[in-house]
Amino acid sequence: MDATRLYSVKSDMQSVVNAAATAAADEAMACGVGDASLMRSRALSAAKQAGFDGDSSDLELIVGVLEPGEADNSELRFKETPANQSNAAVVRYTRKERVSWLLPEAFFEPVELSVNAAARKELYATLSANSSTIKVTNGLLGNLIGGILGQSNYVLDPTSLSSLESTLLGVGDLLTNLGVNNVTALLDRPLIEVLDAVVDVAGGVTTPVGALVDDLTGAVGLGGLELSSVLDVKGDKEAARSAEFPLYDFIISVVMNSAHQLGKASGTGLVGLDIDTDTVPVLKPLLNNALLGDLQLALKLGVDNPAPVVIGPARQGEDNEWITEIHSSDVSLEALVDLELSIGFIGDLITGLTLGLVKVELLDSIRVPLVVQVGGGSAEFVGASCARGTNNDIDIEVVAHPSVASIETGTVRSDGGVAREPIHATLLKLALFTQPLLNLCVDADLGVSIPIAEQVHSLTGVPLYCPDGQCAHTLKSNQPTWIQGLDLSIENLALDCGEPSLLSILKPLIDLLVPLVEVLVNLVTTVLLQGVVSPLLMMLGVDLSGLEITMNGADQLSTQLIENVELIN
Numbered sequence: 018m019d020a021t022r023l024y025s026v027k028s029d030m031q032s033v034v035n036a037a038a039t040a041a042a043d044e045a046m047a048c049g050v051g052d053a054s055l056m057r058s059r060a061l062s063a064a065k066q067a068g069f070d071g072d073s074s075d076l077e078l079i080v081g082v083l084e085p086g087e088a089d090n091s092e093l094r095f096k097e098t099p100a101n102q103s104n105a106a107v108v109r110y111t112r113k114e115r116v117s118w119l120l121p122e123a124f125f126e127p128v129e130l131s132v133n134a135a136a137r138k139e140l141y142a143t144l145s146a147n148s149s150t151i152k153v154t155n156g157l158l159g160n161l162i163g164g165i166l167g168q169s170n171y172v173l174d175p176t177s178l179s180s181l182e183s184t185l186l187g188v189g190d191l192l193t194n195l196g197v198n199n200v201t202a203l204l205d206r207p208l209i210e211v212l213d214a215v216v217d218v219a220g221g222v223t224t225p226v227g228a229l230v231d232d233l234t235g236a237v238g239l240g241g242l243e244l245s246s247v248l249d250v251k252g253d254k255e256a257a258r259s260a261e262f263p264l265y266d267f268i269i270s271v272v273m274n275s276a277h278q279l280g281k282a283s284g285t286g287l288v289g290l291d292i293d294t295d296t297v298p299v300l301k302p303l304l305n306n307a308l309l310g311d312l313q314l315a316l317k318l319g320v321d322n323p324a325p326v327v328i329g330p331a332r333q334g335e336d337n338e339w340i341t342e343i344h345s346s347d348v349s350l351e352a353l354v355d356l357e358l359s360i361g362f363i364g365d366l367i368t369g370l371t372l373g374l375v376k377v378e379l380l381d382s383i384r385v386p387l388v389v390q391v392g393g394g395s396a397e398f399v400g401a402s403c404a405r406g407t408n409n410d411i412d413i414e415v416v417a418h419p420s421v422a423s424i425e426t427g428t429v430r431s432d433g434g435v436a437r438e439p440i441h442a443t444l445l446k447l448a449l450f451t452q453p454l455l456n457l458c459v460d461a462d463l464g465v466s467i468p469i470a471e472q473v474h475s476l477t478g479v480p481l482y483c484p485d486g487q488c489a490h491t492l493k494s495n496q497p498t499w500i501q502g503l504d505l506s507i508e509n510l511a512l513d514c515g516e517p518s519l520l521s522i523l524k525p526l527i528d529l530l531v532p533l534v535e536v537l538v539n540l541v542t543t544v545l546l547q548g549v550v551s552p553l554l555m556m557l558g559v560d561l562s563g564l565e566i567t568m569n570g571a572d573q574l575s576t577q578l579i580e581n582v583e584l585i586n
Contacts, residue, residue: 019117023130026114029068031132031580034076034108036067038136039576041078041106046332047139048403048573051100053080060108071112079107079584083137083577084253095135095582101333104252105137107582135582140401141257142413143569145266145326146345146394158272160290161318161553165236165275169291177225181265184226185570188250188260188328190218200254204245208271209234211244219264226264233271238278246274251329251341260572263489266326273323273346273557280319285431287317287351292549303544309537310357316549319349319429320557321392326569331401331414339397343415343566347392348557350550351429354385356541383442383459383534385542388435389550391422396474396566403573404481411573413476413490415566424546426463440538459534463542474566481573490568 040063041056043049049056057078061069064076081097083105095107113127163171188200194214197203203211212234219227233239247270250257280286292314294300303312322344329341400414427438440461476490 023114023116023128027130027132030110030112030130031134033064033067033069034110034132034134035136035578035580037061037064037069037076037078037108037110038106038134039063039138039578041080041108042104042136042138042576043403043405045080045103045105045138046101047104047330048401050400051103051332053078053100056080056100056106060106064108064110069110075110075112077109077111079109081105081107083135083579083582085255093137093577093579093582094585095579096585098335099337101337102335104139104330104332105135105577107133107135107584109133133581133584135579137577138403138574139252139256139330139332140403140411140571140573141252141260141328141330142341142398142401142571143260143262143326143328144341144343144396144398144415145263145567145569146324146343146396160292160316161272161276161288162232162236164288164290164318165238165272165279166232167237173229174225177229180224180226181229181268182263184219184264185261186215186218186264186267188262189258191215192258194218200250200257204243204248204250204254206244208239208242208244208246208274212239212271215264215267230264230268233268233275236271236275238275238282239271242274242278245325246323247271247325249325249327249329251327252332256330256574257328257572260328261570262326262328263569266567266569269557270323270325273320276318277320277323285317285429286319286433287349287429288319290316290318292316300544300548303541306537306540309541311355312357312541313355314545314549315353316553317351317429318553319351319433321347321433329398331398339399341398343396343398345391345394346557348390348554349429349433350389350553352387352389352545352550353428354387354541354545356383356385356537383440383538385440385538385545386426386428386438387463387542387545387550388425388427388429389423389546389554390425390435391554394419400475401571409481410478411481411571413479413568413571415474417474417566424463459538461535461538476568479568479571481571489570491566 037060041060044052044056044059060078061073061076069076079095079097080100080103081095082102083093083095086092086094095105109131110133111129111131114130115127116125159171159173162173163169188203191211191214192198192200192203194217195203195206195210197206212230215230216222216227216234219230221227222231247267248262250260276288279288294312294314300312300314303309324344324346327341327343332340334340394417396415396417398413399416400412402412404411423435425435425437426440427435430436440459440463442459479490
């Protein structure tokens with residue numbers, strides 16, 4: 018028996034399958050298009066370049082998943098799956114070979130030689146539905162943090178906010194700081210303990226970021242939570258050891274979880290936010306409006322199903338559902354506006370039109386109770402094209418399913434429902450000389466049209482390794498944002514206090530006041546939605562017609578090649 022020659026033949030066969038499996042894995046679902054025929058074509062081409070000259074039927078391609086077993090620190094094992102679930106390929110090469118070229122073939126039957134190799138290629142992306150700090154204006158994040166800390170005067174230093182966005186936190190850094198051996202155990206650690214570790218990793222409490230995170234360790238409701246509440250790793254968790262995520266998104270998730278717990282403890286489901294209208298720049302058009310007097314704003318926030326930062330691959334699981342799914346939080350925002358008309362302008366207008374016979378007395382403010390509810394939004398990581406060879410670029414594709422949104426006039430009940438309440442006020446008291454004449458009221462409903470549609474977001478040609486540390490990329494669509502597409506109208510506006518006959522004597526005056534009041538209420542509502550409600554919602558990762566998904570970084574696993582792997586059923 019020519020053992021040396023057979024060993025050499027088998028070694029050459031192993032080189033062929035190594036090259037073929039590596040090439041095939043480029044088109045596994047987690048790294049390419051998940052097309053078995055394309056994977057086979059790539060495998061055969063690479064095999065020929067490695068010296069394969071046999072029949073194509075000698076090479077068998079098996080598509081599947083290469084991942085650890087159930088036990089901790091278990092070896093990688095290969096399981097055959099449909100192409101849409103794949104992150105790896107096995108190529109098996111079987112051929113018959115003569116035992117010896119020195120002896121007649123009739124003396125010995127040819128032996129069957131068989132080798133295989135499994136190659137795994139997979140890209141893990143860090144995704145979140147939390148908006149960039151560019152949109153966190155007017156101290157809204159500081160207001161929210163103050164709410165969960167019980168500090169009405171809490172001020173978020175702009176330096177801390179800027180540092181949050183520019184700071185990336187590594188999974189490996191947390192493993193090292195906490196002395197944890199694996200990612201699964203890390204995700205099970207108490208959140209408060211992890212926040213203490215984040216303070217250390219960020220440079221201690223003397224740094225802006227460290228001080229902010231240290232403040233959050235005193236937030237309500239975090240005591241019973243684990244890290245997995247704010248950081249979710251899909252697929253092979255150990256594959257995310259080198260992944261990084263932005264500290265800003267992490268902090269927003271911590272804040273959302275605390276707000277959820279605080280809302281439950283309050284019995285109302287809501288957290289009050291202290292808003293000083295005099296310090297909110299976007300409200301200046303209202304505060305400086307000659308037709309308006311005093312303006313008071315009260316915000317309350319309710320959070321359910323707080324959204325974590327998610328790290329995972331682009332492939333499906335055994336249930337044919339996408340493994341990596343991002344969801345938005347379910348948010349209820351109650352905004353109560355008390356709007357006072359300027360008695361000077363209105364009084365002068367009425368007095369002038371009635372030749373001074375009718376006097377005006379200002380009564381109640383106009384109460385505009387708004388409830389904005391957004392929930393159910395989600396997105397799936399459905400496609401990834403890995404960097405190959407000298408090309409350092411990757412492609413990402415995400416399908417976003419819009420949030421279900423509503424804007425109504427009313428207040429939030431303790432069960433999360435909406436108690437409908439129209440816009441109403443007994444506004445003005447009119448008197449003829451000194452004798453009461455009649456009252457003017459405001460009664461109106463709010464009509465809102467919100468365009469929504471499923472959105473496909475994609476990023477192409479993104480550098481795998483972040484240039485100058487700029488890792489975050491927003492997955493954008495060509496559809497308008499909800500603010501651009503929002504159709505807001507004031508409906509059923511009446512000033513007659515339910516007694517229209519009383520206004521007949523002043524109909525010309527009322528005809529002038531109706532459009533004036535309508536414009537003012539519309540202006541106040543629009544400014545409130547665009548300048549306060551929208552930024553706050555987007556800061557929390559929700560929007561009224563869709564999700565803004567951000568890829569905060571990607572980690573492409575180095576090619577894992579296992580020779581003569583054991584196949585499991």
